Amino acid sequence: MAKLLIRDLRQVVSPAGRDAPLRGSALGELELIEHAYVLCDGATVEAVGPMSELGLVDSEVEDVDGTGLCAIPGLVDCHTHPAFGGDRVDEFSLRAGGASYEELHAAGGGILSTVRATRAAGEGGLREAVERHRGWMLRAGTTTFEGKSGYGLDRATELASLSAVRDAGGAPTFLGAHATPPAFDDADAYLDFVLADVLPDAAALAEAADVFLERGAFDAGQARRYLEACRDHGLALRLHGDQFTESGAIPLAIELGARSVDHLEATGADGIAALAASDVTGVLLPASALFLARPMPPGRALVDAGAAVALATDFNPGSAFCNSLPVVMSLAATQLQLSPAETLAACTVNAAHVLGRADRIGRIAPGFAADLVLLDAPDWRYVAYHLAGDVVATVIKDGTVTVGRAAY
Ligand code: NIG
Ligand code: FE
Numbered sequence: 016m017a018k019l020l021i022r023d024l025r026q027v028v029s030p031a032g033r034d035a036p037l038r039g040s041a042l043g044e045l046e047l048i049e050h051a052y053v054l055c056d057g058a059t060v061e062a063v064g065p066m067s068e069l070g071l072v073d074s075e076v077e078d079v080d081g082t083g084l085c086a087i088p089g090l091v092d093c094h095t096h097p098a099f100g101g102d103r104v105d106e107f108s109l110r111a112g113g114a115s116y117e118e119l120h121a122a123g124g125g126i127l128s129t130v131r132a133t134r135a136a137g138e139g140g141l142r143e144a145v146e147r148h149r150g151w152m153l154r155a156g157t158t159t160f161e162g163k164s165g166y167g168l169d170r171a172t173e174l175a176s177l178s179a180v181r182d183a184g185g186a187p188t189f190l191g192a193h194a195t196p197p198a199f200d201d202a203d204a205y206l207d208f209v210l211a212d213v214l215p216d217a218a219a220l221a222e223a224a225d226v227f228l229e230r231g232a233f234d235a236g237q238a239r240r241y242l243e244a245c246r247d248h249g250l251a252l253r254l255h256g257d258q259f260t261e262s263g264a265i266p267l268a269i270e271l272g273a274r275s276v277d278h279l280e281a282t283g284a285d286g287i288a289a290l291a292a293s294d295v296t297g298v299l300l301p302a303s304a305l306f307l308a309r310p311m312p313p314g315r316a317l318v319d320a321g322a323a324v325a326l327a328t329d330f331n332p333g334s335a336f337c338n339s340l341p342v343v344m345s346l347a348a349t350q351l352q353l354s355p356a357e358t359l360a361a362c363t364v365n366a367a368h369v370l371g372r373a374d375r376i377g378r379i380a381p382g383f384a385a386d387l388v389l390l391d392a393p394d395w396r397y398v399a400y401h402l403a404g405d406v407v408a409t410v411i412k413d414g415t416v417t418v419g420r421a422a423y
Pocket of ligand 1: 096125126129227255258303329331332333334335
């Protein structure tokens, strides 16, 4: 495969060392090289260093002029819901007028309105939607994404959602326990169905399972039942927890050895201490808190207590219609009191850890995937500093320039 040299970069920045996940003070430690190059061999980084150490380069190597640009690792979005039909713009307008997300959900709107639109989209419509959403993410610098099912809640649409995510290059997560569809009397009856009729085939398509553990969705006992069955089918475990209430998500995640517990807007001191003492990563979703005008998750306290934290968009049509990790980094810096360096590690190496891929993605280092974002900015921290700015100039995925515009 061809070699690609990105030369004369203003800065190359990568989370320090090789450990994953990064915690405490290590979360903010970066390796920064000024006036640097990155040499890619096919889909893998071969070398990175200062221009002064770049030896003679073969004339066959494709050259990218990095003058004026800063390179960061390709961003990793470890929590998205891209497999949906329709939109929730009417609900968005109602919320602006004072209706709450939980009220809309309880009235059969919210998630269930997207379930109706997703079923109606059919397999082809769903594939198109996931492709479109993946394109939005890629243009914002996301080179690896996780994508959940959870808007089908029937066999055909759940499996089509997982296939669409997988075929778009994403890491599929089976969110079979997102809500109880109206055809079932209660959550237990729905779980009987989903575990017997959907899980066996979903497990062949997905890498992980997820559940919405929350009042009005699934309680801790139901979440345990769902997750244990998914674990028995070989899936890694994730939880939506502590979004509105502390309903036992953190203790359950720890007990079951889950990869992550995500949201945490309602997490208090005991939850922070428990998570910090565990191997479960807390995935923070500040765009969701912003979009729903909810309290922000306790990001600074989690990091200071020693918890492993990651950042993600939660991209979905209802609670976080936001596909941009740079925007999430800005929110984390301004609302969660994380330093720009901490925000970068949280949506590169630590997000890669949540997806079980930290040996291959999340860093710019020899042997890692040639996934890079080139920022058109005088300092890499503009990715967080320039709120919703147009800083992502070029996106390189597996050594190929996928999104690009000339530097100016
Ligand atoms: O992570 N909270 C549950 N699930 C999604 C929202 C889904 C929706 O509103 O459509 C979330 O916020
Ligand atoms: Fe979510």
